[in-house]
Amino acid sequence: MSNRPQSTTDTTASVESSAATSSDTVAAKARKTLIPLLFIYMLGTLCLQAFNLVFQQVGSDVGAAGQASLITAVPGVVLGIVCFVYGSLCDFASLKRMTMFGLVLLWTGSILGFILHGSLLEIIIFRAIQTAGFQAAGSVYLVIVARYLHAGKKLLYFGMFTAAYQLATAIGVVCGGVFSAIDWSYLFLIPMASLIVVPMLLADLPHTTGRATHVDVPGFIIFALAVLQLTLFFSDLYWPLLAGAIATFVVFAVYIKRARDPFITPEFFRNxxxxxxxxxxxxxxxxxxxxxxxxxxxxxxxxxxxxxxxxxxxxxxxxxxxxxxxxxxxxxxxxxxxxxxxxxxxxxxxxxxxxxxxxxxxxxxxxxxxxxxxxxxxxxxxxxxxxxxxxxxxxxxxxxxxxxxxxxxxxxxxxxxxxxxxxxxxxxxxxxxxxxxxxxxxxxxxxxxxxxxxxxxxxxxxxxxxxxxxxxxxxxxxxxxx
Structure with missing residues (x-):
């Protein structure tokens, strides 16, 4: 049996082989989480569409029929903003930590919304928290499909994502109709069914993604505030909100022009x-x-x-x-x-x-x-x-x-x-x-x-x-x- 030292070439090949094996293992485990992630996304979408159907009844029940559309409008803005934030974070943050963070938000909004729903403000806040929570699963699902699946499989799972949204919409409309005849507050608890997939996610979700990068927190906050004010203005045409939205967008424009590393540059909008x-x-x-x-x-x-x-x-x-x-x-x-x-x-x-x-x-x-x-x-x-x-x-x-x-x-x-x-x-x-x-x-x-x-x-x-x-x-x- 030879005792000669292993050559540099052999060592390099061994390291590369080990890295490839490790990468394949991570990819295989990540693919196992796609259905659980899709399940969470469907529960959140189902809840969103159920409230969308009955927001008038909810608003009337809490004495705020005139502003009831905010039950859908504000979580909708939150959804658009967190889609952008989660998409950016997936480039460097732990997919496992991001998903679990989202689930904690989802459960918090669900439980508190069920317990505290006596005013329009409470309903809007807890619906927004729920929305910010479930979208983490949707964003992580898309990242895993793009990162770990072959081209042929990607089309299949992107199609499943679209189908899941439409199916959840259909079920959500039915649930909204049914629960409106019983007690609409139970709609808050639907996403709690996500608890059953937590063990699978903890076992198989990738913990790291590779590179680290800068997160433009001030930029995200300024942009989100401007969009939120604009949406609230359209709800009741309260003109100070429009003035605030315009002023905030101006601040955002100045910020991205002068910031060292903004999340989006002025050149993006010149396209x-x-x-x-x-x-x-x-x-x-x-x-x-x-x-x-x-x-x-x-x-x-x-x-x-x-x-x-x-x-x-x-x-x-x-x-x-x-x-x-x-x-x-x-x-x-x-x-x-x-x-x-x-x-x-x-x-x-x-x-x-x-x-x-x-x-x-x-x-x-x-x-x-x-x-x-x-x-x-x-x-x-x-x-x-x-x-x-x-x-x-x-x-x-x-x-x-x-x-x-x-x-x-x-x-x-x-x-x-x-x-x-x-x-x-x-x-x-x-x-x-x-x-x-x-x-x-x-x-x-x-x-x-x-x-x-x-x-x-x-x-x-x-x-x-x-x-x-x-x-x-x-x-x-x-x-x-x-």
């Missing part, structure tokens, strides 16, 4: 292709948070339906949206991004316009109309996100994902803040050629007019996209972005 593309996400999802409460209020005030009955009427449309979302990748592969985006936006336009004309036609007709709307919205997500990220260099993709999520969630939050009042108070009731044509009056005319506004938003979205698509995609000959 014309990017802001034109991200405007699409804002326009497409402007009505996202308000469409479900609109139909809930319509069912109650026009047809005398309970929230539970409305949720069952909406369920087929949400199942169609689940199918549309999971099929969007195949649709893009066949039609290309431009055509798929145009098709999805057109379905949303037709859905809202036809619903406006069918307000008095009965719940079944409205279900068919809303299925067009939900199906089109689900179809839009993948090609629009791909379009937005395609306007950015690879080194800015993380910030691009975060800003995209913020635009989507922020748009929905501002939308519900604007539309929440007319949904609850019938302030848009009144006659016009369309309402006179279909014979709508009172509450029916209010919802007809709201749906016409939604159709107008989608018409503007389609026109914006068609006018700017050449600039967004960078040339006039791209084959639909395939």
């Amino acid at each position: 014309t292709r990017w802001w034109k593309a991200v405007a699409l996400m804002f326009l497409f999802y402007f009505t996202n948070f308000s469409i479900t409460p609109l139909f809930n209020a319509l069912g109650a005030n026009v047809y005398g339906m309970t929230s539970a009955q409305v949720s069952l009427v909406l369920l087929p449309a949400l199942i169609i949206a689940t199918i549309s979302g999971t099929s969007s990748g195949a649709i893009v592969g066949r039609l290309g991004r431009r055509t798929t985006i145009t098709l999805g936006a057109s379905l949303m336009f037709l859905g809202s316009l036809s619903a406006a004309l069918c307000v008095l036609a009965g719940p079944v007709a409205l279900t068919a109309c809303i299925a067009l709307f939900y199906g089109g919205m689900a179809m839009l997500y993948s090609p629009t996100v791909d379009t937005v990220l395609g306007t950015l260099p690879a080194e800015q993709s993380g910030r691009g994902v975060g800003m995209n999520d913020l635009a989507m969630q922020g748009a929905g939050s501002i939308g519900i803040a604007i539309f929440g009042t007319p949904i609850a108070t019938n302030s848009l009731a009144g006659g016009n050629p369309v309402t006179n044509l279909i014979g709508a009056s009172g509450a029916a005319s209010n919802y007809t007019n709201l749906l016409l506004v939604y159709a107008a938003v989608m018409a503007v979205s389609i026109i914006w996209f068609r006018v700017n698509s050449r600039a967004i995609y960078g040339d006039s000959t791209a084959d639909n972005g395939k």
Whole structure:
């Protein structure tokens, strides 16, 4: 048996082999956490959509019907902000610690929300804490898919993420309807089911990610404060909030220009292709948070339906949206991004316009109309996100994902803040050629007019996209972005 010293080459090869084995082990264990993480994300989304359905009832029960839309709007802003923060942190922080931190927030918001829900402020605070908690699992899921899965598997698990969101939305609407007839405070406890997956996450989540980097805490705080003030302004048009939002955005602009290492630089916002593309996400999802409460209020005030009955009427449309979302990748592969985006936006336009004309036609007709709307919205997500990220260099993709999520969630939050009042108070009731044509009056005319506004938003979205698509995609000959 030879006792010769091991050569440098042998030693290097051994170290590399050991590192590769260790990396493979981490990747294999990380993949085991995908379903548990997705389960947590679904519980949080389910809770979000359940409260979205019944926020009017919740607001009325605590004596704050006029500001009830903030129950959806403020957590929506929080969701957009933490999407950006978590995405940045995943570059260097421990995925295990981040997930467990999120779970602690989720459980804290759930328990305290169930115990303390006597005022609108308490409900908003604990819903925001819940929202900030569950999104950690969603962000870590996406990072693990991107970092540890092969290309073929990535498409499968990104598709599962989209399907999970749509399915959780469908179940959440049903839960909102059911619990509204019992006691809506029990909705706070739904995310506590996440306790069952903690052992798997503790055993298999990666503890470290590699490099360390700077976290621009002041930048995040200034930006978040500006967005929050802007959303609150749209809730009740309190003008000092708008002045505060503008002033804070100015402070943010000065900060990122002078800071040594800001989380985002002024050059990012000078990318014309990017802001034109991200405007699409804002326009497409402007009505996202308000469409479900609109139909809930319509069912109650026009047809005398309970929230539970409305949720069952909406369920087929949400199942169609689940199918549309999971099929969007195949649709893009066949039609290309431009055509798929145009098709999805057109379905949303037709859905809202036809619903406006069918307000008095009965719940079944409205279900068919809303299925067009939900199906089109689900179809839009993948090609629009791909379009937005395609306007950015690879080194800015993380910030691009975060800003995209913020635009989507922020748009929905501002939308519900604007539309929440007319949904609850019938302030848009009144006659016009369309309402006179279909014979709508009172509450029916209010919802007809709201749906016409939604159709107008989608018409503007389609026109914006068609006018700017050449600039967004960078040339006039791209084959639909395939």
